[in-house]
Amino acid sequence: MSRPKRSLAAVVAGAAVLSLVTAVPATAQQPAQPATGAPAAQKCSDEPQDLPVHEFTDHRELGVELQRLERVSGGVVTVDEIGRSNRGREIWSARAGHGPKAVLMTSEIHGNEKTGTDALLRLLRFVGTSDSPKAERWRDELTLVAVPKMNPDAAELDRRGNDMTWDEVVQQHPQLADAEPAWNYYTEQLQGDDYSQRPGFDINRDYNPDLAYEPKAEDFPGTSADTGWYLSPETRAVRDIYIGLEEEFGTVDTYVDLHHQGACYVMPDDPDRFVTMSLSGKFVDDPATTPGYQQYADEYDLDYAKQLNVAAYNALQGKANNNPLFGNITLYPQDINLPGTGLGSFALNGSGAVLFEVRGQTQTLGQKYREQLVRTVYTGLDGMLSSLASGRVDDLDPSAYDAIPPRGPSIGDRARTVAEP
Numbered sequence: 502m503s504r505p506k507r508s509l510a511a512v513v514a515g516a517a518v519l520s521l522v523t524a525v526p527a528t529a530q531q532p533a534q535p536a537t538g539a540p541a542a543q544k545c546s547d548e549p550q551d552l553p554v555h556e557f558t559d560h561r562e563l564g565v566e567l568q569r570l571e572r573v574s575g576g577v578v579t580v581d582e583i584g585r586s587n588r589g590r591e592i593w594s595a596r597a598g599h600g601p602k603a604v605l606m607t608s609e610i611h612g613n614e615k616t617g618t619d620a621l622l623r624l625l626r627f628v629g630t631s632d633s634p635k636a637e638r639w640r641d642e643l644t645l646v647a648v649p650k651m652n653p654d655a656a657e658l659d660r661r662g663n664d665m666t667w668d669e670v671v672q673q674h675p676q677l678a679d680a681e682p683a684w685n686y687y688t689e690q691l692q693g694d695d696y697s698q699r700p701g702f703d704i705n706r707d708y709n710p711d712l713a714y715e716p717k718a719e720d721f722p723g724t725s726a727d728t729g730w731y732l733s734p735e736t737r738a739v740r741d742i743y744i745g746l747e748e749e750f751g752t753v754d755t756y757v758d759l760h761h762q763g764a765c766y767v768m769p770d771d772p773d774r775f776v777t778m779s780l781s782g783k784f785v786d787d788p789a790t791t792p793g794y795q796q797y798a799d800e801y802d803l804d805y806a807k808q809l810n811v812a813a814y815n816a817l818q819g820k821a822n823n824n825p826l827f828g829n830i831t832l833y834p835q836d837i838n839l840p841g842t843g844l845g846s847f848a849l850n851g852s853g854a855v856l857f858e859v860r861g862q863t864q865t866l867g868q869k870y871r872e873q874l875v876r877t878v879y880t881g882l883d884g885m886l887s888s889l890a891s892g893r894v895d896d897l898d899p900s901a902y903d904a905i906p907p908r909g910p911s912i913g914d915r916a917r918t919v920a921e922p
């Protein structure tokens with residue numbers, strides 16, 4: 502089933518909004534340089550460090566807060582355990598609203614990317630407890646389902662990958678006894694973490710647009726341009742939630758996945774301004790022209806993903822006058838083809854897919870800009886959900902997405918060692 506076709510009427514003030522980008526002054530954290538000053542480049546490093554993260558919500562605290570929210574919201578927010586991680590930790594979903602548009606939101610699939618979880622909790626607090634007309638409209642028009650900290654094992658290790666071993670995979674999927682380990686199974690150093698002592702997976706390559714897929718030995722080791730396998734209990738739990746929403750709503754209208762990128766990307770026109778967040782709605786090659794993917798072409802709706810991203814972008818630009826950091830928003834590189842990501846797989850199933858990549862993973866920034874980055878994520882989500890709830894998203898011009906400035910270069914002193922998102 503498809504959503505009703507959206508109007509492509511171009512009424513967004515995209516161009517006017519975009520002009521704000523170049524008008525934004527140097528940011529608070531990178532003060533304006535003296536004319537002869539040294540470039541800010543020297544002040545950014547991707548070198549992994551051991552930094553505090555205790556201000557972020559950990560797994561235990563998440564459970565406590567979700568229970569509290571269910572209670573204080575009087576049942577507006579309902580919390581369910583949707584599965585257990587490989588190490589037996591609870592994976593929770595929190596649902597609010599009773600509207601016809603289903604919105605699935607996930608965070609912390611990479612355990613060193615933590616702001617999304619805190620932003621989702623703020624969002625659930627708002628929609629669960631506010632009696633404002635805005636919250637009421639969200640509840641009437643949307644059904645929000647959040648899976649915060651969907652990869653609790655990686656989150657507790659504060660690293661990108663979980664610690665599921667290949668032996669454990671084979672125990673759970675005995676048909677893989679003779680298969681080569683998957684390409685996204687980490688066994689070496691990465692981002693300051695030693696996977697040789699504790700190997701594990703980047704589970705954001707474990708999705709498959711065939712939601713009924715079961716792992717087959719001949720599909721291994723695979724590549725980043727291939728689909729994944731639903732090897733991990735975490736991706737299976739999210740897949741099952743997605744299938745349930747499809748059964749209930751026909752199409753999962755929107756899927757949002759919350760990430761962090763490198764710490765040292767700068768604006769394309771200003772090396773003194775770090776990128777606060779990059780956005781994207783494009784994760785796979787066009788299924789209409791990609792062999793093996795044509796069955797997804799009818800559902801796939803890139804223009805809708807663009808409209809959702811424009812709604813988030815406009816909301817952030819609207820706040821840039823108060824805080825210039827909200828103006829430092831760029832488009833994530835568009836030349837990626839990652840059908841094994843949640844975003845890629847669910848986009849192929851017809852969801853408008855939205856990626857947020859805020860600045861800096863925990864090994865480079867720790868909790869340093871936590872509040873600011875959580876507010877950035879929250880503001881983007883708020884704008885997008887408000888536009889969805891009002892229906893104005895359908896009037897946004899997809900081409901405004903293509904006019905979002907591209908991400909500038911990384912000025913860090915160390916090359917990126919791992920693919921994003």
Ligand SMILES: [Zn+2]
Nearest residue numbers: 611760761922
């Ligand atoms: Zn990530």
